[in-house]
Amino acid sequence: xxxxxxxxxxxxxxxxxxxxxxxxxxxxxxxxxxxxxxxxxxxxxxxxxxxxxxxxxxxxxxxxxxxxxxxxxxxxxxxxxxxxxxxxxxxxxxxxxxxxxxxxxxxxxxxxxxxxxxxxxxxxxxxxxxxxxxxxxxxxxxxxxxxxxxxxxxxxxxxxxxxxxxxxxxxxxxxxxxxxxxxxxxxxxxxxxxxxxxxxxxxxxxxxxxxxxxxxxxxxxxxxxxxxxxxxxxxxxxxxxxxxxxxxxxxxxxxxxxxxxxxxxxxxxxxxxxxxxxxxxxxxxxxxxxxxxxx
Amino acid sequence: xxxxxxxxxxxxxxxxxxxxxxxxxxxxxxxxxxxxxxxxxxxxxxxxxxxxxxxxxxxxxxxxxxxxxxxxxxxxxxxxxxxxxxxxxxxxxxxxxxxxxxxxxxxxxxxxxxxxxxxxxxxxxxxxxxxxxxxxxxxxxxxxxxxxxxxxxxxxxxxxxxxxxxxxxxxxxxxxxxxxxxxxxxxxxxxxxxxxxxxxxxxxxxxxxxxxxxxxxxxxxxxxxxxxxxxxxxxx
Ligand SMILES: Nc1ncnc2c1ncn2[C@@H]1O[C@H](COP(=O)(O)OP(=O)(O)O)[C@@H](O)[C@H]1O
Ligand SMILES: [Mg+2]
Numbered sequence: 001x002x003x004x005x006x007x008x009x010x011x012x013x014x015x016x017x018x019x020x021x022x023x024x025x026x027x028x029x030x031x032x033x034x035x036x037x038x039x040x041x042x043x044x045x046x047x048x049x050x051x052x053x054x055x056x057x058x059x060x061x062x063x064x065x066x067x068x069x070x071x072x073x074x075x076x077x078x079x080x081x082x083x084x085x086x087x088x089x090x091x092x093x094x095x096x097x098x099x100x101x102x103x104x105x106x107x108x109x110x111x112x113x114x115x116x117x118x119x120x121x122x123x124x125x126x127x128x129x130x131x132x133x134x135x136x137x138x139x140x141x142x143x144x145x146x147x148x149x150x151x152x153x154x155x156x157x158x159x160x161x162x163x164x165x166x167x168x169x170x171x172x173x174x175x176x177x178x179x180x181x182x183x184x185x186x187x188x189x190x191x192x193x194x195x196x197x198x199x200x201x202x203x204x205x206x207x208x209x210x211x212x213x214x215x216x217x218x219x220x221x222x223x224x225x226x227x228x229x230x231x232x233x234x235x236x237x238x239x240x241x242x243x244x245x246x247x248x249x250x251x252x253x254x255x256x257x258x259x260x261x262x263x264x265x266x267x268x269x270x271x272x273x274x275x276x277x278x279x280x281x282x283x284x285x286x287x288x289x290x291x292x293x294x295x
Numbered sequence: 296x297x298x299x300x301x302x303x304x305x306x307x308x309x310x311x312x313x314x315x316x317x318x319x320x321x322x323x324x325x326x327x328x329x330x331x332x333x334x335x336x337x338x339x340x341x342x343x344x345x346x347x348x349x350x351x352x353x354x355x356x357x358x359x360x361x362x363x364x365x366x367x368x369x370x371x372x373x374x375x376x377x378x379x380x381x382x383x384x385x386x387x388x389x390x391x392x393x394x395x396x397x398x399x400x401x402x403x404x405x406x407x408x409x410x411x412x413x414x415x416x417x418x419x420x421x422x423x424x425x426x427x428x429x430x431x432x433x434x435x436x437x438x439x440x441x442x443x444x445x446x447x448x449x450x451x452x453x454x455x456x457x458x459x460x461x462x463x464x465x466x467x468x469x470x471x472x473x474x475x476x477x478x479x480x481x482x483x484x485x486x487x488x489x490x491x492x493x494x495x496x497x498x499x500x501x502x503x504x505x506x507x508x509x510x511x512x513x514x515x516x517x518x519x520x521x522x523x524x525x526x527x528x529x530x531x
Contacts, residue, residue, distance in 0.1 A: 169395075169404065176385045176396045183383035186345055188371030188400035188448060 013147035015254015022234035024205030030241030031198035040224025046210025076203025115221035150212035239287025304353030331504035374451030386430035397447030
């Protein structure tokens with residue numbers, strides 16, 4: 001019995017990191033209304049930035065946030081401003097700009113291959129960091145310390161984004177744009193600037209997720225692919241554009257992944273995740289939280 | 296010099312032209328109505344002034360400067376503010392947040408605390424509903440928020456697209472009274488309406504739009520007395 005509780009706890013912790021990665025995707029989707037297929041690659045970039053920051057300076061992995069967050073924000077902001085915005089402008093009247101999706105897919109391939117070119121295919125990890133391999137003993141249970149840090153970081157990030165959206169002038173403009181673009185324009189809000197900011201935020205959040213992974217996870221050029229599909233599933237589970245939904249959806253996936261193998265082979269747990277995804281698509285496409293884009 | 300001057304604009308949706316060589320002007324302090332049936336091009340005209348669509352030909356001048364190539368946010372910053380057809384509130388945001396978003400432009404942002412008090416003074420009902428989500432309001436209350444949100448931007452000219460649309464007759468009267476009040480406090484108003492009688496009776500001048508062209512223009516009272524308008528728009 002105890003091992004199930006232990007797996008559940010560790011599943012929730014790992015799942016919250018999935019949720020954190022998905023949170024970035026959901027912020028971008030909530031505003032731009034397109035799925036960013038490069039999201040996993042952005043997470044990968046975030047992991048490399050964190051990895052090098054830690055390796056070169058010897059700083060605590062979490063201290064690398066002060067580098068990763070601004071770097072990734074600017075990276076996402078410029079990516080949207082230079083690559084995606086022109087397409088948005090030329091397809092202003094199109095409801096679901098499929099070319100934007102194609103471009104984000106292109107960005108995915110380019111980033112993954114650039115990483116391969118620059119850093120090579122090897123798996124990298126930071127051997128001597130204060131979090132690596134640490135376990136917290138609670139009675140007879142073992143809880144992963146780096147994942148626990150990830151968990152609290154996910155909660156804190158969600159809270160910061162929530163407060164930003166609720167309490168600041170720019171945050172309200174982001175929400176308004178996500179609810180009605182033209183009406184937002186009529187309030188004097190520069191839509192394209194808001195898209196840039198949302199993309200920058202989503203990218204920065206992917207970077208934060210990267211930082212939480214670096215202490216215990218390998219960094220390699222295609223690491224993002226592992227998270228890409230999970231993020232899509234989580235975002236659908238939790239409701240597109242919902243902050244709480246992303247975290248909760250992530251935790252559900254995390255628990256299925258960690259508890260499932262006690263009862264079945266790992267391929268089956270994956271099948272369950274996909275089945276859940278399809279069931280939601282058919283039965284409740286608005287996700288767990290129901291309301292459309294409620295921030 | 297007119298505050299707003301529209302000079303021979305043509306507007307298209309794709310290849311379809313919906314506004315043809317249209318000209319009009321609004322003087323500072325005036326209330327001007329644009330009337331016309333469904334599909335005449337009234338909303339298209341306002342969307343063009345607001346910069347959501349760009350005219351293919353012609354010029355739009357505000358305080359003497361051409362603005363037809365400016366993006367919507369720049370047009371709002373200059374003081375041209377639209378309350379769009381169908382209210383278009385931010386449905387999942389509170390009444391207060393809807394109003395505050397209205398004051399997004401820099402000029403209005405600095406004064407938003409003061410302006411919101413003025414809006415609540417104009418619409419006391421909204422003060423009781425500050426925390427309520429916009430989507431849960433009645434039609435009349437939604438229109439109050441929409442107009443209030445427009446005022447929050449500190450407009451030099453307020454453009455209203457069918458403010459009476461879908462409201463009960465009693466509320467329609469209230470809304471037009473409010474528009475009059477806003478004008479009396481010194482804001483220039485350009486109003487699009489299908490409720491010809493009410494809108495013309497509180498306006499200084501009017502334009503009749505038919506199939507994207509001005510069919511008639513003149514002092515409001517003169518239009519109200521016009522036989523064509525009486526039969527076509529007033530059902531007399
Ligand atoms: N987004 C659009 N795309 C194509 N045609 C449009 C669009 N919006 C309006 N129209 C057409 O333009 C004409 C004028 O519409 P509109 O300006 O909404 O008229 P009004 O506000 O006077 O009812 C109509 O024939 C309408 O069908
Ligand atoms: Mg209309």
